[in-house]
Amino acid sequence: MLWGDTTGYVYVWGRRNEKTEVPIQNIKQRQTYYGALNLYRRDFVLMPHNGGNGENTVAFIKHLQDLNPNKKLILIWDGAGYHRSEAVQAYLNKANENLEEQEWKVTCLLFAPHAPEKNPVEDV
Numbered sequence: 001m002l003w004g005d006t007t008g009y010v011y012v013w014g015r016r017n018e019k020t021e022v023p024i025q026n027i028k029q030r031q032t033y034y035g036a037l038n039l040y041r042r043d044f045v046l047m048p049h050n051g052g053n054g055e056n057t058v059a060f061i062k063h064l065q066d067l068n069p070n071k072k073l074i075l076i077w078d079g080a081g082y083h084r085s086e087a088v089q090a091y092l093n094k095a096n097e098n099l100e101e102q103e104w105k106v107t108c109l110l111f112a113p114h115a116p117e118k119n120p121v122e123d124v
Helices: 054-067 086-095
Strands: 032-038 043-049 073-077 106-110
Touching: 032 054, 043 054, 054 073, 054 086, 086 106
Parallel strands: 073 106
Antiparallel strands: 032 043
């Protein structure tokens, strides 16, 4: 998200007729947010980073694992290059090492390409 993009406003879900503000930490730099919906607990995890890359993606996966110890994670995400980066692939190989696919600790699936309307995180 970049302040000043298109209209200068950031739209988020909130209560009708109430202004919801998203603090901009640095109006001159991009801000990247990793987010995940937990469909079982019905909560949203948001983690800011200085950019989207393999290292930050791995940090977010580890954060989700810390929040859900001893649980299998299924991540469904868009086709951003850093989601498929070497760093992410190496981490997934290590996390799922010697496990059958149905036992993997972290499974990653991709949405259809160029279909942000299919990604519920975009609405949040």
